Amino acid sequence: xxxxxxxxxGDGIGPEAMGEVRKIxxxxxxxxxxxxxxxxGLVGGSxxxxxxxxISEADMQKALAADAVLFGAVGGPKWDSVPYDVxxxxxxxxxxxxxxxxxxxxxxxxxxxxxxxxxxxxxxxEGLDILIIRELTGGxxxxxxxxxxxxxxxxxxxxxxxxxxxxxxxxxxxVAFEMARTRQNRVCSMEKRNVMKSGVLWNQVVTETHKAxxxxxxxxxxxxxxxxxxxxxxxxxxxxxxxxxxxxxxxSDVAAMLTGSLGMxxxxxxxxxxxxxxxxxxxxxxxxxxxxxxAGKGIANPIAMIASFAMCLxxxxxxxxxxxxxxxxxxxxxxxxxxxxDIMADGARQVGTVEMGDAILSEFKAL
Amino acid sequence: xxxxxxxxxGDGIGPEAMGEVRKIxxxxxxxxxxxxxxxxGLVGGSxxxxxxxxISEADMQKALAADAVLFGAVGGPKWDSVPYDVxxxxxxxxxxxxxxxxxxxxxxxxxxxxxxxxxxxxxxxEGLDILIIRELTGGxxxxxxxxxxxxxxxxxxxxxxxxxxxxxxxxxxxVAFEMARTRQNRVCSMEKRNVMKSGVLWNQVVTETHKAxxxxxxxxxxxxxxxxxxxxxxxxxxxxxxxxxxxxxxxSDVAAMLTGSLGMxxxxxxxxxxxxxxxxxxxxxxxxxxxxxxAGKGIANPIAMIASFAMCLxxxxxxxxxxxxxxxxxxxxxxxxxxxxDIMADGARQVGTVEMGDAILSEFKAL
Ligand SMILES: CC(C)[C@H](C(=O)O)[C@@H](O)C(=O)O
Ligand SMILES: CC(C)[C@H](C(=O)O)[C@@H](O)C(=O)O
Numbered sequence: 133x134x135x136x137x138x139x140x141x142g143d144g145i146g147p148e149a150m151g152e153v154r155k156i157x158x159x160x161x162x163x164x165x166x167x168x169x170x171x172x173g174l175v176g177g178s179x180x181x182x183x184x185x186x187i188s189e190a191d192m193q194k195a196l197a198a199d200a201v202l203f204g205a206v207g208g209p210k211w212d213s214v215p216y217d218v219x220x221x222x223x224x225x226x227x228x229x230x231x232x233x234x235x236x237x238x239x240x241x242x243x244x245x246x247x248x249x250x251x252x253x254x255x256x257x258e259g260l261d262i263l264i265i266r267e268l269t270g271g272x273x274x275x276x277x278x279x280x281x282x283x284x285x286x287x288x289x290x291x292x293x294x295x296x297x298x299x300x301x302x303x304x305x306x307v308a309f310e311m312a313r314t315r316q317n318r319v320c321s322m323e324k325r326n327v328m329k330s331g332v333l334w335n336q337v338v339t340e341t342h343k344a345x346x347x348x349x350x351x352x353x354x355x356x357x358x359x360x361x362x363x364x365x366x367x368x369x370x371x372x373x374x375x376x377x378x379x380x381x382x383x384s385d386v387a388a389m390l391t392g393s394l395g396m397x398x399x400x401x402x403x404x405x406x407x408x409x410x411x412x413x414x415x416x417x418x419x420x421x422x423x424x425x426x427a428g429k430g431i432a433n434p435i436a437m438i439a440s441f442a443m444c445l446x447x448x449x450x451x452x453x454x455x456x457x458x459x460x461x462x463x464x465x466x467x468x469x470x471x472x473x474d475i476m477a478d479g480a481r482q483v484g485t486v487e488m489g490d491a492i493l494s495e496f497k498a499l
Numbered sequence: 500x501x502x503x504x505x506x507x508x509g510d511g512i513g514p515e516a517m518g519e520v521r522k523i524x525x526x527x528x529x530x531x532x533x534x535x536x537x538x539x540g541l542v543g544g545s546x547x548x549x550x551x552x553x554i555s556e557a558d559m560q561k562a563l564a565a566d567a568v569l570f571g572a573v574g575g576p577k578w579d580s581v582p583y584d585v586x587x588x589x590x591x592x593x594x595x596x597x598x599x600x601x602x603x604x605x606x607x608x609x610x611x612x613x614x615x616x617x618x619x620x621x622x623x624x625e626g627l628d629i630l631i632i633r634e635l636t637g638g639x640x641x642x643x644x645x646x647x648x649x650x651x652x653x654x655x656x657x658x659x660x661x662x663x664x665x666x667x668x669x670x671x672x673x674v675a676f677e678m679a680r681t682r683q684n685r686v687c688s689m690e691k692r693n694v695m696k697s698g699v700l701w702n703q704v705v706t707e708t709h710k711a712x713x714x715x716x717x718x719x720x721x722x723x724x725x726x727x728x729x730x731x732x733x734x735x736x737x738x739x740x741x742x743x744x745x746x747x748x749x750x751s752d753v754a755a756m757l758t759g760s761l762g763m764x765x766x767x768x769x770x771x772x773x774x775x776x777x778x779x780x781x782x783x784x785x786x787x788x789x790x791x792x793x794a795g796k797g798i799a800n801p802i803a804m805i806a807s808f809a810m811c812l813x814x815x816x817x818x819x820x821x822x823x824x825x826x827x828x829x830x831x832x833x834x835x836x837x838x839x840x841d842i843m844a845d846g847a848r849q850v851g852t853v854e855m856g857d858a859i860l861s862e863f864k865a866l
Contacts, residue, residue, distance in 0.1 A: 216696075216699065219693065221693045221694070225694070251619050251620060251623050251731055251732050251733070252618050252619055252620070252731075253618060253619070253620060256618050272639075272661060272694075272695065273694055275658075278695075278696050279696055280696050280699065280700050283664070283665075286665065287664055287665045287666060288664070288665050288700055289662060289663070289664050289665075289700075290661075290662070290663045290664075290695075290696045290697035290698070290699065290700030290701065291642075291660065291661065291662050291696060291697065292660075292661040292695045292696055292697050292698075293658065293659075293660055293661070294639060294657075294658065294659040294660070294661065295656060295657070295658050296656070296657045297650070297654055297655070297656050297657075298650075298653065298654045298655050298656075299654060324745075324748070326586065326588045327588070327592070327639075327640055327748075328639060328645075328657075328659045329645050329646055329647050329657045329658060329659055330657035330658060330659050331657070331659075332583065332647065332657060333647050333655055333656075333657030334657065356749065357748045357749050357752040358752070360727070360749050360750075360752050360753045360756075361752045361753065361755070361756040361761075363753075364618055364619075364731065364753055364756045364757060365618050365756055366618070378691075378745075379749075381691070381694075381724045382723065382724050382727050382746075382749055385724040385725070385727050385728045386727045386728065386730075386731055386753060388728070389727075389728040389731045389732055390731060394728075
């Protein structure tokens with residue numbers, strides 16, 4: 133049976149990074165009989181330029197039909213003043229919402245070869261391996277009302293609404309506990325229950341879900357501001373962190389930066405398993421952005437995009453061995469001192485996007 | 500004319516820390532003719548134990564009437580399950596709201612003697628001096644609806660509302676630009692305009708305020724998640740940061756932790772100048788919490804509370820020389836290697852709360 137991948141390279145360095153994944157897909161089809169069938173579309177600024185929308189209806193249909201979506205990056209100064217509804221980010225947000233990708237998995241790992249690139253003291257980040265589970269289809273990102281009202285007298289009012297229902301908290305907590313069981317079996321849930329009613333509910337539902345089904349997992353609660361502090365102070369205290377959409381946005385960026393491996397970090401956004409087939413809708417994307425300043429120069433680091441494809445192999449196709457090997461290939465290339473400019477170090481060999489992709493592919497072949 | 504101070508020591512280590520400020524006030528009255536008149540009340544868990552509310556009406560009246568409020572800290576495990584409306588934090592939130600303390604000033608400075616205590620590499624934090632200006636009476640902290648609704652079928656819905664009006668953004672931006680002029684003349688405004696309508700309005704109003712009245716100040720805009728990253732990556736790039744209530748809560752905690760001086764950081768919460776007298780309502784409090792685990796042991800670090808009093812001298816009473824001297828006294832004591840346990844270092848002399856307060860007072864006297 134075919135494995136259907138829909139590629140959305142997007143803007144900036146997205147297409148260059150995606151090119152390196154395409155090579156790996158090609159190799160896996162030829163030599164490993166993987167049976168990937170790929171199609172490709174536009175998202176973000178490039179979709180706006182072509183259709184006046186951040187993603188076309190036709191591409192949305194393809195994304196909905198695919199087994200997995202691989203997403204590059206969106207945005208750039210060219211589209212800074214397009215109308216709010218068609219800004220590049222709108223394409224990504226629509227994909228998340230319409231595919232119901234409620235569970236965003238963001239590993240913050242520190243590649244040993246890069247520990248010294250962190251702004252933290254190396255001993256605090258060496259061996260760091262956190263998994264942040266961010267709720268991705270609820271909260272202040274999508275709650276209504278979300279509007280700017282003209283009050284007259286030159287006054288306007290900007291409104292956003294944070295909303296969480298029990299079932300939304302329950303299902304993301306479930307993902308966190310399940311993931312924890314495959315790791316160190318510890319979950320830390322973060323909210324601001326001392327200020328937000330949605331935080332009070334979050335805390336209650338996580339506690340009840342834990343009690344009912346996952347009491348074997350160690351559970352801790354932390355206020356999100358204290359959580360930000362603790363990430364900076366002693367990141368290795370965490371195993372799995374589960375939090376809402378907005379706190380997840382902030383905390384996962386801080387965690388990613390701590391690792392010193394920002395250009396290398398992947399993410400997976402997953403839906404619920406289908407009742408009949410057990411399949412989950414899924415989108416995989418690098419944590420980094422579109423980096424318009426270096427786009428088109430052939431110097432972008434493709435590792436986060438390739439690592440996102442490794443997550444795709446693992447979570448969408450259960451190709452565990454291949455995912456492990458691809459991650460190992462990345463680590464091996466780094467150990468050999470091959471680096472793109474963003475992670476350059478004394479004594480390393482600096483390469484461009486294509487050479488980095490080639491190096492990883494040839495390690496992958498050798499495994 | 501008398502200078503009226505209302506002291507709210509609160510819970511945990513609050514009373515111990517406040518004791519050291521009281522000594523400084525006493526000295527300033529006796530030897531410097533400062534004319535401070537102090538009164539004292541209860542807030543947080545201790546107010547709940549006495550009156551069943553997180554602050555009594557009588558104490559609210561006193562806070563409203565005072566020239567400045569000195570606030571210790573609130574909360575502790577003893578009150579973890581009291582009803583939401585009377586939880587310790589409610590006292591602090593009511594003070595902020597009813598005194599209309601919309602401008603929260605949180606300096607994140609790195610005391611040179613403590614640079615090595617940061618989890619960041621010392622060269623990234625040495626000499627760090629950021630001022631975070633956090634909007635304190637709006638946003639998701641106070642917007643309505645704020646509630647948990649029972650939807651039936653075992654489902655509940657938690658709702659919080661983020662609301663900002665033009666005038667609220669204008670006045671906090673004004674404070675940031677004014678403060679920047681006394682510093683490096685640079686402001687970075689942070690929001691999530693790519694996701695939040697309140698962020699779009701925030702961005703517009705800050706931009707217009709800048710254009711209309713403060714175009715001499717350098718202004719930059721940053722997405723709040725990228726801002727969190729940049730704080731961790733290269734904190735010294737910032738001078739003044741202005742942001743909303745919730746982002747300010749998160750970002751100021753991350754910034755405070757970066758300095759390695761968390762137990763030392765003060766804050767000021769200011770209202771608008773009165774039309775007639777020009778006076779601002781004000782509350783001064785340490786950034787750290789009530790630290791129930793070490794309360795009552797005489798080992799808490801009183802420096803943040805004393806530094807908060809220095810901010811009070813500066814902003815409420817225009818006693819600039821005295822404020823400078825008090826800050827200098829703190830730095831001198833640290834330079835001499837006198838430390839409480841939380842900031843202990845090799846070769847330093849460890850002291851308790853009272854000794855630390857005495858050491859600072861005697862430096863202050865000598866200046
Ligand atoms: C691009 C933007 C809409 C997005 C978000 O805020 O979720 C990004 O910051 C992320 O974390 O994926
Ligand atoms: C105690 C709590 C309500 C408060 C807040 O969230 O504002 C605290 O975290 C702070 O930053 O002053």
